[in-house]
Each structure stands twice: as C-alpha cells, then as structure tokens.
Amino acid sequence: MVHAFVAPTEKVGSDIPLHLTVMNRAAEADALVRFRCPFANFSERVTVDKGGEGPPSKRPVQTIAVKAAGETALTPEGMHVMLLQTRQPLVAGERFSCSASFRKAGAMEVPVEVRAAN
Template identity: 30%
Template sequence: MRTGIIRLAAASALLALPLASATAHDFKVGNLELKHPWSAKAPTVAPVLGGYLVIVNTGTEADRLVGGTTPAAERLELHESSLADGVVRMRPAKQGIEIPAGGAVSLQPGGAHIMLVGPKERPPEGGKFKATLQFEKAGPVEVEFVVQAKAPQPAAPDDHGGHAKP
C-alpha cells in the first residue's frame, strides 16, 4: 500500500512538470499578466534588438507600460509602428503603451514593441536575458526574454492567447 502511494505521488509530480514549464515563462504584476517575452535572434552587427510579449490586463483600470531597463543593452525604449503610404514607420512611444482594462496588447514585430538599443549581449537561440519593465500603476516587474529564431506560432483557438489584440 505504501509503495503504491509513493508511486502515485511520483507519477503525479512527473505529470505536473509539463504544466509548470508551460506557464513558467509568464510573469505577473498587479492585474497584469505578461505572456511569453521573446526576442528574435539577431545578427552580431545589429544595432538594436526587439522585445515582444502579450500583456493582459485583468483589472478594471487601464495601465500603461512606460519604460524599463535591461543589463543586455545600453537602453530600453518603447516603440510603435504605423503604416503610411505603404511605408512602415517606427517611432518612440513617448506616452508609453496603454493596456486597456479587461483587455490585452500584443507587442510584436511590425507593431508596438520594445527596442533594445546598443545591445551588450546577443544570446544565442534558446538563450535568455532579463529586463525590468515599468508600468504606470502596477510598478516594476522583472521578466526574462527567450531568444527565438522566429515569432511564436499563434495560439490554438481554445488557448487564452486569442485575447490579445492584433
């Protein structure tokens, strides 16, 4: 009987590992959930790196991503992109990036994103680097960006990834 209980406990622990690792790359501060921060693998001569993630606001008040810091670059900036006359233009998001109450914002290539200017590190694919993101109301939160070769695939329809705005 005792051996059976030990085996059952061990099996339960092993089954829980994939669940833990699946959510281990999400972060939370206040009413904000920061999902899968990532950065594209960059060439060694790239003067900037991009940072991307989805920010979900489960609260009843809007919040705003206003900046951040990272030891991986000289500075961290928030940028927004727009398409005008067939040309994509990127500019600093001087007012930060609003995360609406009960909504989500997807920071992604070609849209609003985090720009790491003057990279000091260039982790290889699968590597990681830390950053502290600063929110107007929720305050600071330390996150870890994972370096990937390309953008992650869209979430399955039954996943909560569908909450993000394009």
C-alpha cells in the same frame, strides 16, 4: 506577462524588437512607461506609422497603452519596445530577467527568452 522573447543575433550593437504580450488582470487600463534589459544599453517605446507615402516608419512614443482586463500584444508591426545597442551576441535558448515599469502596476521582473519568431 507571457511570451516575452527576442530573436537571436550574432552582432553586438544590434537594435532588436521585443515581442511581448502583457496580461492585465486589473479592471483599469495601464501604460508601459519603461523597459530595461541587461543585454541592451537602451530601450525605446515605438509605434509603426503605416499611413502616408513610402514604407512604414517607426516613431517614438512616451507610453504604450495596456488595455484593462485582457491581453495587449506588442509586436514589431505596431506598438512595441525596441532594445537598442545590444551588449552581447544573443543565442537561441538563453534567458534573461528584464524589468518593466507600468504607470499603475509599478515595476515587475519579466523573463525574456532568446528564440526565433514564429
């Protein structure tokens, strides 16, 4: 995993998107089934529906597909993880260790940095 970050926020109780690029070196596709961070009470896997009338809307999904032998970027414009109800202000430069669970690869620690989006 590379490029895991969240934007800074001063407000406790915020819902913030996680920016994450998943590197899958396996020959088989996988799926992200859970993501936990110590600074958020919950997480939710979501996709952004852009079809239909009105502005794009977020919809929860059970898993997020990770393609085989390559990178899958999870961004707020498509499939991504929302970290819900932050427990503390998040200051640029802070780093946290979070946990991701994948259907095939299992659980792994993920370093997450607090920084402004590019």
